[in-house]
Amino acid sequence: MKKYPCLVKSVSRLIQEQELIVPGDRVLVAFSGGPDSTTLSDILEQLRNEFKFQLALFHLNHGLRGQEALRDQNFCIDWAKKRNIEIFVEQFDVKAYKKEQSISLEEAARKIRYQKLKEIAELWKADKIALGHHRNDQVETILMNIIRGTGIHGLRGMPFRNGKFIRPLLKTTLDEIHHYLEEQHLTYVVDSTNLDQSFLRNRIRLGLIPFLKKDFNPKIEEVIFRLGLNLQESLSTFPEEEWPVEKNGQLFRFPINRLIGISDLKKRRGLIAFIKQVKGDTYQVTRAHFKALENIIKKGKGQTMLPEKISFWVDNGYIYARRGELLLVDIPAWSYALEMPGINQLEDIGLAIESFLKTPHGHDDLKTIWCEIDLEKCKFPLVLRNFLKGDRVVINGKEKKLKTIFQLQGIPENWRRKVPILCDQEKILWIPGILLDERAQVQENSKSILIVTMRTYKR
Incomplete structure (x- = not known):
């Protein structure tokens, strides 16, 4: 049997424990050329024969960093070419999309990245999409959710697997990643915006976490990571509620009478499941949004908006949802x-x-x-x-x-x-x-x- 470096063995065990990849899978890796995705791509390249899966890479140039972004793109193409791995490359004007959607630059980049990953995955017929999120990313994500306001689902952080998306490095620390890169003599690129403290994630990583480690608990990252892991294990025993959702074009609806006689906890779980069907996830959906939804359901009328311009409203015994704002005038001919x-x-x-x-x-x-x-x-x-x-x-x-x-x-x-x-x-x-x-x-x-x-x- 081939002798693997320690980190490769660790990732291999996690893949088996969480059933992230099975023989015959086609695995598409989100490849930025940074330390995380370079480590992930190199490890999966070593494991693809053992697990009998096919591997391809996807790189997205967000059009935000000029020559630096072009440098990253060329690095990724060369990296894949040297290893004879298929790579897909796309460019997108994220700033224009940010203006069009009236969202933050950070959120616009995230949305486009996932959208393009799904498109390429469908084109290449990928079974799995591998992301380079690691343990430190998980800690930052949980803290971001707490700061923005969250419930138990936000406290659990990112799952090891969510549909096609898998995170084989989620138990790996950033120090372990850098040690692996040095040990294997692997080069990578550095994104200069990782130091830009106008982004919340960067402020958490560069400011909040060092402060918590110094003044409160030097092992705070381990504590927060374990919190997320424990909640993931606990929530896995409670399957999400499925509501009788009807879909017609872009419109979703379900009957309010199905909410009668069930607990508030079940209603909340049902709303989470419904929002995921309409929006795709519950990212940036806060407690206040859930309260607003519950209020219009209780009144039997009214409307409210969720992030990414998702409209919800109650009418004639149903709660409706659709993407985009919809203005209605409730009088006859005019x-x-x-x-x-x-x-x-x-x-x-x-x-x-x-x-x-x-x-x-x-x-x-x-x-x-x-x-x-x-x-x-x-x-x-x-x-x-x-x-x-x-x-x-x-x-x-x-x-x-x-x-x-x-x-x-x-x-x-x-x-x-x-x-x-x-x-x-x-x-x-x-x-x-x-x-x-x-x-x-x-x-x-x-x-x-x-x-x-x-x-x-x-x-």
Whole structure:
């Protein structure tokens, strides 16, 4: 039998104990070229014959660090080439995505990284996606969750396995990783943003943990790691509740009467399971979000928002959820002529719609639902109205019935006349939260661009 270094043996045992990889698996590694992912990739390369799995790497250039990011990308390509390992490389403008989603740079990078990993995993038909998170990362994650506000699920930290995602280094310390790299004479790259204390994780690693070790407990990292491990073991004995969720297009719903007669603990577990179906995870969902959800369920009406613009609302005995904001006007037929550019406060329907011409300075501070429209393609005056029979829009060069679009979006029939629609004198331009008609879209040669925002309005 081949003699492995100590860390390789340790990771091999964890893979077997947690059943992270089985013979025949195709394993895709998230490879940044840093010490963690370099160690993970090297260890998995050594173990792939023993465990009989195939190995590939994925590197994402976030477009944030200029030449340094290009250096990392080239390092990863060369590293894979020398070992004859297949590698996938992609570039993405994370800053633009951050502005588009109105989220932090840290969160934008995390979301895109996971999204791209899933896409490449599907393309390569990967069974597992291996991440380089180690013991120190786990401690930082638990502390981050505590600072942001969390329950027992946040205190457990990251699991060894979550669907396709696996973390073979989760019991390995950063010191062990650096010792392995030195012992095996492996080179790696260093991300300079790891020292940027504008990121919460970096402040925890560089400031909070050293403070706790010095003034409170020199073994605080071990204590926190064990806390997470103990909670993972305890929670594994309580399977997550499954609710009778119905899905129609982008819309999710379940009947509120299924909540009657069950304990608050079961309701909370059920909400966690439901949120995961809609959002994919419970990242950044705090106790306050759960309280807001529980309140609208108790009242039997109302709406609330979760991180990443996930809308939840209660109507007609169901709790609904969908990605993106959805503005609804609960009166029969209506139509309002608008002053564009200008500010329009429509008190009767509870909406405020504002528009202005785009300037070279941009519009980075917009927090409401908004769109950009080619002004020269509009026939004035513009009108805000509700759905009419026979309404049509143009998508991908084809005219489609708006009724069909609503069906694909999962908008119930009795809600369709509540959705506000921006039109000119000839066509539909924009349906907030749903689509922008192709005939109104801005092109490279557009000269005048109208920025339109919409929000709920109260007198």
